[in-house]
Amino acid sequence: MKIIILGDCHFGVKQSSDIVALHQRRFFDSLIDYGNKNNIKTIIQLGDIFDQRKNINVKSLKTAYCVFSKLRDHGFTFHTLIGNHDIFYRDTLEITSSELLLGEESNFENIKVYKEPTTVDFDGCQIDLIPWICSSNEEKCLSFIANSKSPVCCGHFEINTFPVLFRIEFHGGMELQTFRKYKRVFSGHFHIPSQKDNIVYVGTPYQLTWADVESKNGFWVFDTETFECIQVLNDDVYYKILRYNDKEKGVTTKPTEVNLKDCYVKIIAENRTNQLLFNWYLNKIYEQNPAEVKIVDSDFQFGLDEIGNIDETTLKLSTIDIINQYVDSMEIGFKEPLRTFLANLYTTAMTQSEEE
Ligand SMILES: [Mn+2]
Secondary structure (H helix, E strand, O other), X not given: OEEEEEOOXXXXXXXXXXXXHHHHHHHHHHHHHHHHHHOOOEEEEOOOOXXXXXXXXXXXXXXXXXXXXXXXXXXXXXXXXXXOOOEOOOOOOOOEHHHHHHXXXXXXXXXXXXXXXXXXXXXXXXXXXXXXXXXXXXXXXXXXXXXXXXXXXXXXXXXOOOEEEOOEEOOOOEOHHHHOOOOEEEEOOOOXXXXXXXXXXXXXXXXXXXXXXXXOOEXXXXXXXXXXXXXXXXXXXXXEEEEEEOOOOOOOOOHHHOOXXXXXXXXXXXXXXXXXXXXXXXXXXXXXXXXXXXXXXXXXXXXXOOOOOHHHHHHHHOXXXXXXXXXXXXXXXXXXXXXXXXXXXXXXXXXXXXXX
């Protein structure tokens, strides 16, 4: 059989922004379409259904319920394991939003929530579903993995050397060797899709923040007979970077060639010497009803001048790059551990909310 493998959903992200919710609903409509057309009705979701650990906004609940009702009505079975955003306490899985809102006592009899390490038989293929590992369940989960005979494992892991942000590898978590016994491992948690050896970080199905601007988001389809897996890309990209330059011909992104409706737009203004032209340019953009437009004058941006393409532009703009460049400029002998420490600190800060 074929199974849809789905990454972190994060309903309620960005203070339950209507724009993000719109793109989340749009994604699930296309997922349902895909499942119906290809007759794939089983989904394994790898944790982090909701964004907030302690409070769930009514609007994000509404978005999630709309999505889950549709999945139920179209006959999808939805297996979800607990992620670190689904738990109330940091060190135990005692209280989880997934169980409370989507579990056995909810209206969603098609949803199965896993908070214990469990092996599930999917048409003859044994798949281990491992929840978020924290101090209270670490021993249990690790010995479960060590003793398992299943060929496939799904979880919400922190595995070393995978990208936690662009160009930033994670360190201080689990080793790749822990998973060597499996033929395939699928993990949620890190939002950037990546692949190394037998391990796939599936990534978020859609963009959530500017950190995802370069990300190739989507879901994965896994074949339990051939063990093949493919990524189905989500073409609803809604974080967009445009470049404006009225001195150099051919540099400016034509607003008419990009769909900007309901998108977050960043204009990198490399040269704006002709204010009339720039106003016309902005008008053309606003005519499309973008969700938000930010103008970044490259003169004032850290290291933007010699940039040739979008990748580089956005990279040079990221906080983490500025931190790294700062560390590089320091005269100390332990730059690598410091970089890792600061990257972990930064990631932790970015994934905590005002809830704490
Ligand atoms: Mn997540």
